[in-house]
Amino acid sequence: MTTATHKRPASGEELAGGRRALRADARRNHEAVIAAAKKLFADQGLDAQMPDVARSANVGVGTVYRHFPTKHDLIAALVAERFERLAQKAREALQTEDAWEGISDFIRFCAQIQADDRGLCEVMGSRPDVMDAAARAAGLPELCDRLVKRAQRSGQLRRDLAWEDIPMIACGLGRITQATVGPATGRWPRLVEIILDGLRAPGSGRLPRCP
Amino acid sequence: MTTATHKRPASGEELAGGRRALRADARRNHEAVIAAAKKLFADQGLDAQMPDVARSANVGVGTVYRHFPTKHDLIAALVAERFERLAQKAREALQTEDAWEGISDFIRFCAQIQADDRGLCEVMGSRPDVMDAAARAAGLPELCDRLVKRAQRSGQLRRDLAWEDIPMIACGLGRITQATVGPATGRWPRLVEIILDGLRAPGSGRLPRCP
DNA sequence: ACTATAGCGGAATTTCGATTCCGCTTGTAG
DNA sequence: CTACAAGCGGAATCGAAATTCCGCTATAGT
Numbered sequence: 001m002t003t004a005t006h007k008r009p010a011s012g013e014e015l016a017g018g019r020r021a022l023r024a025d026a027r028r029n030h031e032a033v034i035a036a037a038k039k040l041f042a043d044q045g046l047d048a049q050m051p052d053v054a055r056s057a058n059v060g061v062g063t064v065y066r067h068f069p070t071k072h073d074l075i076a077a078l079v080a081e082r083f084e085r086l087a088q089k090a091r092e093a094l095q096t097e098d099a100w101e102g103i104s105d106f107i108r109f110c111a112q113i114q115a116d117d118r119g120l121c122e123v124m125g126s127r128p129d130v131m132d133a134a135a136r137a138a139g140l141p142e143l144c145d146r147l148v149k150r151a152q153r154s155g156q157l158r159r160d161l162a163w164e165d166i167p168m169i170a171c172g173l174g175r176i177t178q179a180t181v182g183p184a185t186g187r188w189p190r191l192v193e194i195i196l197d198g199l200r201a202p203g204s205g206r207l208p209r210c211p
Numbered sequence: 212m213t214t215a216t217h218k219r220p221a222s223g224e225e226l227a228g229g230r231r232a233l234r235a236d237a238r239r240n241h242e243a244v245i246a247a248a249k250k251l252f253a254d255q256g257l258d259a260q261m262p263d264v265a266r267s268a269n270v271g272v273g274t275v276y277r278h279f280p281t282k283h284d285l286i287a288a289l290v291a292e293r294f295e296r297l298a299q300k301a302r303e304a305l306q307t308e309d310a311w312e313g314i315s316d317f318i319r320f321c322a323q324i325q326a327d328d329r330g331l332c333e334v335m336g337s338r339p340d341v342m343d344a345a346a347r348a349a350g351l352p353e354l355c356d357r358l359v360k361r362a363q364r365s366g367q368l369r370r371d372l373a374w375e376d377i378p379m380i381a382c383g384l385g386r387i388t389q390a391t392v393g394p395a396t397g398r399w400p401r402l403v404e405i406i407l408d409g410l411r412a413p414g415s416g417r418l419p420r421c422p
Numbered sequence: 423a424c425t426a427t428a429g430c431g432g433a434a435t436t437t438c439g440a441t442t443c444c445g446c447t448t449g450t451a452g
Numbered sequence: 453c454t455a456c457a458a459g460c461g462g463a464a465t466c467g468a469a470a471t472t473c474c475g476c477t478a479t480a481g482t
Contacts, residue, residue, distance in 0.1 A: 023449055023458060050440060051462090060461030065441065125336065125386055132393040141394065165402070168387050168395035172402055175386040176379055180339040183352065184379035189419040191376070191383055195402075197417075198409030206408075208400045234428060234479055261470065262432090271431030276471065 030067050032057040037074055038081075041119030046075065046126075048119070075123065076130055082120050083138040086113065090143035100156035103147045104196050110170035111192050115177035124174045135167065158203030164210065169195060241278050243268040248285055249292075252330030257286065257337075259330070286334065287341055293331050294349040297324065301354035311367035314358045315407050321381035322403050326388035335385045346378065369414030375421065380406060 022030070036057035040048040050071055054061045068074035089109045093102035114121040123131055135141065144163040151157035173195070176188045233241070247268035251259040261282055265272045279285035300320045304313035325332040334342055346352065355374040362368035384406070387399045 020458095025449070026459060029460085047439095049438095054462090061441080061463095062443085062461055063459075066459070069441095071440065125390075128391040128393065135393075164394035164398060165405070167393075168390065168398050168402055169405075171390050171395055172383040172387045175336055176383045179336075179379065179382050182339065182343040182346075182378075183375035184382055187375060187379050187421045190421065191379055191406075193415070193418050194376070194380075194409040195406060196409070197415045198405040198407070200415075204404070204408045204411075207404050210398050210401065231428095236478070237429060240430085260468090265432090272433095272471080273431055273473085274429075277429070280471095282470070 026067075029057070029059055029063055032059060033064050033067055033074075034077065038078055041075065041078060042117040045118040046122045050074075072130075075119070075127075076134070079120065079123050079130055079134045080137065082113065082117065083134040083140065086110065087138040087140055087143060090140065090147060094143070094146055094150065098156075099151040099154040100200075103151045103157060104199075106147060107166070107169060107173075107196065108192055111173040111177055111188060114170075114174035115188065118178055121174045121178050124171050140167070152201075156201055158199060158201050158207075160203060160205065160207045161199060162210070237278075240268070240270055240274055243270060244275050244278055244285075245288065249289055252286065252289060253328040256329040257333045261285075283341075286330070286338075287345070290331065290334050290341055290345045291348065293324065293328065294345040294351065297321065298349040298351055298354060301351065301358060305354070305357055305361065309367075310362040310365040311411075314362045314368060315410075317358060318377070318380060318384075318407065319403055322384040322388055322399060325381075325385035326399065329389055332385045332389050335382050351378070363412075367412055369410060369412050369418075371414060371416065371418045372410060373421070 033053065037048075037053045040053055040056055050064060051061055053074070054064045057064070064074070068077065086109070090106055093106040096102040096105070114124065141163065144166040148157065148161055148163045148166065152159055152161070173188065173192060176184060176191055179185060179188070244264065248259075248264045251264055251267055261275055262272055264285070265275045268275070275285070279288065297320070301317055304317040304320075307313040307316070325335065352374065355377040359368065359372055359374045359377065363370055363372070384399065384403060387395060387402055390396060390399070
């Protein structure tokens, strides 16, 4: 502070809400960081390092941190996007001619999306909080419920299945998509089909009550 | 080294092999460390810390490290023991009157043992190497193969199942036993039964080939 | 009981990754 | 074209764990 301070021009106030318009380079960097992070976390899982994200985005660490105050925030943003994609798929699944095809494709998709993204997979497995928030935000509970009800109404899905079983199944599937456990490697599509067979009506009627 | 060095008495050479008999307190501590580690890793997962293991065993960190040169070694020892237990269960399962009961109980047991041990569960999910070694050492591939063949011979298990599918299933189940993912919490016994339903003969015949 | 060791305890060191800090650069309004 | 604040880069800091080190203590053979 040397002499006079110019009056603040209240610049870029055109945006609705409280947020201010980002400078052009800032917006560009934001994109770059997200893109780089998406790839790194998908490939290396949650252990991918912030400095690597920065490097990979051609940006300094500081920049990454201005856009996402913590690693956790960055991950949450990525996860939110993936769950949005999932919700979209669920909506499509509700439009299929055949109800069984809808729900079974959705389940296959859950497995595939995790097979393609190790980071997502790890969040599912070890970050209940993040995942739960994202799922709710994307409206997945509601969507799963509708998928289940519809397939039950058409008589193709066992009656004793509850929508809560869907995230559970997705979660279990996620893990093996990543399994490099010798004999299990690359066999996950088989488990998907086994589970789907287990879901077909009428079922054995022995599902335990949820506790 | 001040004056004369007594001749080494080549003490405690009674043990076969190269290893020397452990001093009484050393043996005691070894047990204590294992016991403490078993509990800590089961409760807190692989993130449990070495200093905590030491404290919980009433022992210094140094002592833990004399018995297990690295954390990894300690974990491997614990895992080996769990897999031994698994193999034992598999052998029992081969003795049941009914073949289906044998294999289905074994699968339930795989889930339960992981539900009770978060550490084991995490190893299954993220330490292919450790897990693979332990499984082979315990003879599990062979045992799974026999369980599968036997249940197929009796016509109760779908024909297109391979023994490699068993570790895969166990692995997938392991994860949800730990899931604290809102809606999925505590529902894993349901997934076990769904999968078992999916395994019953004759099956839909659509299992993809392993790649 | 005596002494050479095996074995012990736990403070100090190392390692490594997230996050902070701050002087410099650049977009932008006037 | 200028001035100013928004943004930037990346070295330096912090923190958390694993692991090492070494003087001290207890065991066991004599």
